[in-house]
Amino acid sequence: MIANEILFGAIFMLISVFCFCMTLRFPDLRIALSPTVFPRFVTVSLFILSSFLLAQGIKKQVRSRGGSQKIRIDRAYIIRFIMLGVTGFIYTRIIRFTGYIIATPLLIAGSMLIFNERKWYRIILVSVVTTAILYSVFRMFFRVPLPRFSLW
C-alpha cells in the first residue's frame, strides 16, 4: 500500500504537470470565461493533492523502514486479468469485420473459460443463447444497427 501511494502520487503529479503545460498553449480568449481557467484550477489542485499523497507515502515508507513488507502476487489472478482485458480488446477489434453474431459468442465463451467454467455444454449453450437474446432485444426490438459481417 505504501509503495502504491508513492507510485500513484507520482503518476497523478505527472498527469497534472503535463496537462497544466498543455493549458499554456490554449488561446487566452476573453469571452467571459477563458478555456484555460477551469483546467488550470483542476490541474493545480490535482498537483497539490498528489504531492500530498506522495508525501504521505514517503512518510510511511520512512516509518516502516525497519520491517520489510512482502507483497503477495497472485499470478493466476494477474494472468486472468490480462486475458480478460485482451479478450475484450480483441472483441472490439474483430467485431467490425466478423459482425456481432460471430464475435459475441466467442467473447462470451472466452470470458467463461477465463472465469474457470469447464462444462463445455454450458459454455456453448450460454454463448449462443445470450447472443441470440441480446440480438433480438437490440437489433429486432430497439433496431440498433449492430455490426454485421463485412462481406454481407
Place this chain on the structure above:
Amino acid sequence: MSALADGLVYVLNPSHFPFLLIGVMGGIVVGALPGLTGSVGIILLLPFLFYLEPATSLIMLSGMFCGAIYGGSISAILISTPGTPSAAATVLDGYPLAQRGEAGKAIGVATIASTTGGVISTLCMIFISPQLAKFALKFGPEEYFALMVFGLTVIASVSGASLVKGLISGFFGLLIASIGIDELTGYARFSFNIPNLMTGFPMLPVLIGLFAISQIFIELGNVGKDLKRYNQKIRGVFPTWKEFKRLITVIIPSSFLGTFIGIIPGTGGTIASFMAYNEAKRLSKDSESFGKGNLAGVAAPEAANNGTTGGAMVPLLTLGIPGDVITAVMLGALLLIGVRPGPLLFKQNPQIINALFVGFMLAQFLILALGLASVRIFPRVLKVPISLLFPVIFTLCFLGSFTLNNSIYDMLVALLFGVIGYFMRKHGFAVAPMILGVILGPLAERELGKALIISHGNWVTLVRSPIALFFYGISILSVTYSLMRMRSSRKKAKAR
C-alpha cells in the same frame, strides 16, 4: 391530485407497467447478488432506456433503484454478505436469524420494513419536491454555480477510507470532463487533434467502464473460491401479530429517519441504516439480544435504507445534485436519457414528474409482493455461478457502450475506463468521486461561464447572492462534517 391520477394512468398503462416490473425485479436480483450494486444495475439498464419514452425510462430506473436497495438485504440475511453497502447493518441480526432457521421470517420483516420505509419516503418526496422546486426557480447562474460547488463537496463523503485519494479521484474526473470542445469558446481542449476526443469522452462508456467492467475485473479474484450458500429450507415468512405490533414502533421512526438522512446530500443508505440500528438498539428493552438475531435489528436498518430512496430523490430532482453514489449514477442516467433534473423539470415536464412519483410508490408495493412471493427462490438466485453471470454482464457492457452512438470506439472507451477503474479501486481510490467530477464538472463550468457573461466578467457576482452564500456555507459545513467523520472512524479503528 388529478396530476397524480394522470401519473397513475400512465404507469398502469400495459405498455409502461412491465418496464416498472422489470426494473423492480432486476433491481432485487442485482441487489441480492454480491458484487453487483444498484449503481451497476442502473448502468446496465441504460442501453435499454435510450429507446423508451423519458417517463417510462424514469419509472424503470426508480424500480431498479428501490429494488436494488431492498435486494441487498437478501444476501445479507442468507449468507452474511450484504448485496449493497446499505445492507451492512442488516447482517448483524439477519444472519443469526437465518442460522437459527428463521431466514424466511427475517426476509419477510425486511420486506415489510423496506416497503414501509419506501412508502413514507415517497410520500415525503411527493410533498417536499414541488415546494423546493418552486423555490429553486428563483435561482440564476450564480446560485446554480454555488449549488454545483455544493454538489461537488459530496466527493468528500463518498471518498472511502482516504480523503486525499477521494479528492484526487474527483479532480481526475473533473480533468476528464474538461477534455473536448469548450462550450463557451469552441476551443478543443486536450484533444491532441484526435477527432474522437473533440467531443470528450462519452459519459455512458465511462460510467460502464468505471462501475461495471472494473467490478468484473475485481470479481476475477473470486474464481475458484467456494461461494457462500444457504442450504436450509425456508419456512414461515410472516411475523406474528404480536411481533408485528412491536416491530411497527421501530419501522415507522426508522423510515422517517432514513428519509431525513436521504435528503441531506453526502449521507446515504449506509449511514441511515446504522443510525437506525443504533437507535432501535438504544431504545429497546431487550437491547442485549441485538446482534444475536433480533427481528427489530433487521426491521430498523431496512426501513431506514429504503427510506433514503425517496429522500435522496428530493435534491436530485429539484436541484440536480446527487446525494450519494447511486443518485450520482442516477443523475448521469437522467442526463443521458435527456432529462435534466432541476426546478424547470417540474414546470416544463410535469407529466414526467407525476409518472415518476407514481412509479416510485408502485415500486414499493411491487417490492412487497415480489419480495414475499419469492422468498423461497432467493437462495437459488444466490447460487448463480460467477462463471456464468459475469461473462454475460461483460458482453452487455460492450453492447451497452455501443448502443448510444453505434460506435465501436465507445466500446474501447468502456474497456479503457474499466482498466483505469480497476486499478484505482484496487489501490484505494473510490470511483464515485470521479463520476461526480465527470458529471458535475461541465455543469459547474457552464453555470460559471453564464454568470460571468451576465456580469461582464465580474467575479464578485458569485458571492453577491444570499442563496449562493448559503450554498457556499453548507459546502464548508459538508466538508468539515466529512473530515470529522473520517477522523472519528480512524480513531475508532485505532482503538480496536
